[in-house]
Amino acid sequence: MTTVENRDDSSTESLQGVLERIATGDRAAEAALLTRFQRGVRALVVRHCRPGDVVVDDIAQDVLSAVLVRVREGGIRDAQTFPAYLQTMIVRATTAEYRKRRARGESLPIDVADGLPDRSDPPADLDSQRMAAQLRNLIADLPVARDRALLSRFYLEEHSKEDICVSMGIADDHFHRVVHRARVRFRALLAQAGIVSLAGRDK
Template identity: 35%
Template sequence: MIPPEQLVTRIEQGDTVAEHQLVVQYQRGLMLALSRKSSIDVAEDVCQETWRVVLENIRAGKVREPERLAAYVVQTGRNQLLMHFRKYPAHTGAPHEADSDLTTDETPETQLRHQRLRTAIGALLNELPQERDRELLRRFYLQEQEKGEICKSLTLTERHFHRVLHRARQRFRELWEQTEMHW
């Protein structure tokens, strides 16, 4: 895994191998973020546009914080997804807002891809060392339980819930980045 600062520098210098490595390193995280808010087919389409925008901006020297490259890629993807939903609201069956549920008119192939992704995420969740992190992330993201229900069963206040969720996501992200090349 090449450090993000080094990737950015090499891409700015015109290194096409570094461009390929960028996509290899961050593709899984981007697809995870996009497929959470859309069908896999839409996520794959938006992914292509995201890489075009990200690479253009890196080549032009517009990435100001190379150490936060992963966050930049994902946020660019989310922005592209919102633009996609606004441009094709009727054709995608996707919601107008990116934080709505997944579409219900998915093909069997798309449903299978979603199930495989959930299985992979579930397996990675099992590697988290803290049980509360595993339970909170699984219930909130995979089982899509309501925040109030989770707070009640884990005896958390709403404010504490957000802090615990934030820390659990950070630990999951670190684990994801460590194992990303092995998937």
């Protein structure tokens, strides 16, 4: 890596200050920390969970709560290491959740839903259905069947990029181009459909 810009120095210093203030009991600083990281934490929890898992918000909240307690106690003082600590907490929490399910002999997210309180969320369900519909449109619009298969394998069957490229006989750059275009197009379709809540948070 040769090109590094220090355009984020101010936020680094700010984060350092936020951590220090939290350790002194500053509740406003706690709010600032949560505002800064909660969206990223949720996105990564989603990333590490199975698709559509209902436990995402619980895990994200647990991670943020645990980290906040740790900062309050003065256990995390270095802003340089804070993001890595937070990321580790996310990975551990999601791993622990699925390990727990395996130990209980559960294999599907729906099993966990049994033990959770009722969390009916019609708007989120509606968004999910609309997103699925938009994805069908996107897939249907792809002119090349091979690209449709590529997207299906990558997002539905979750094959690795390498496996897909080898088995379908396509180059890395073609793979990236197809997937990248799909993301761009999908985002546009969601915007057209008025679905601005990509993560259920940013309506």
